[in-house]
Amino acid sequence: MHINSRKRQSKKGADNVFAGLVFCGECGWTLCTANCKKQAKYLRCNKYSVRGKTACSLHFTPFKLLYGVVLLRLQYWLLEVHQNQDKILDRLLQSGERQRETERKHYEKEIQRATKRKKDVDRLFVKTYEDFACGRLDEENYEMLRTKYRNEQIQLADQISQYEEKLTDTKATEENVRKWIDLISKYSEINELTAPLLNELIDKIVVHEKRIDTDGKPTIDIEIYYRFVGRID
Ligand SMILES: [Zn+2]
Missing domain, CATH: 1.10.287 (Helix Hairpins)
Incomplete structure (x- = not known):
């Protein structure tokens, strides 16, 4: 049986696989889930929710968007780890x-x-x-x-x-990188995100307030900090 001591306990976040992992890029508080009109679940800055708009901004992040981004990144790294075993450590x-x-x-x-x-x-x-x-x-x-x-x-x-x-x-060691490779290598594929999986591989996710890109498009910057290796591109 797999025992994960890092798993966050949260009744409210029971349906939120990201519970305790996502933080506001501006104030550092957590992002919590909320629903708009029953269907679309989204995340918003907890400080904004508790203390209002003078304390922070909404940080509206559709749950599906965050889910998709994180799943894609994990799938990408899993593939890299399996396919480029000899180069992945250096990379x-x-x-x-x-x-x-x-x-x-x-x-x-x-x-x-x-x-x-x-x-x-x-x-x-x-x-x-x-x-x-x-x-x-x-x-x-x-x-x-x-x-x-x-x-x-x-x-x-x-x-x-x-x-x-x-x-x-900030002085990452080969030992740490190996630890993370070992963690992700255990999976042959990642098709869905679960709280134990996320807590095992990821330290924290930082979400910034939406900004308008140079070409006029709204963009949400999402930074993923992996366990042992931190933020990797
Ligand atoms: Zn905030």
Whole structure:
């Protein structure tokens, strides 16, 4: 018997195979299902549903559309894994690599920025004490500044360690790619989406608000983050 500990429990989402997997690209909340006029099931931003249009936008996503997109991508990767066994490992390492490189640069920049600010704050902290010691600053202002800088120091140190952790996560290994290949290889074919299948292969799906393409067509950007390998093209 297959036991999937990652399976999300949700009574409301019982008929939604994507329950707990789909997130709003703008606010980060989940997308939940809703029905319009009985027939067409769709997903919408939960924050929008709960807090209204000032909190986020609708993120109207037809269930069938999301289902189709995800099914096609999984079928595509399954075929690739079965047909190009010798090349797929390198391809997956490279494919995810572009995305991870962008992420890495972003985190490195953030670490640099926070480190620089932390050094400045450290200096200001010392200077505040010197100013107080030689009477250029009264006690009340000294206490106020001291607290302010101390809080910022803690906040920055926190940020730095968080970014460093994320930076480590972007270093995909061959081992991770193999894990994902093993997971998907178990299937000889994928003809329908089920919650256990999705939870086994996919970490999360991010859906962005509809935008108008350069040629005037409405487009919904859907990003699929697979387990172990992240976003692959
Ligand atoms: Zn949202």
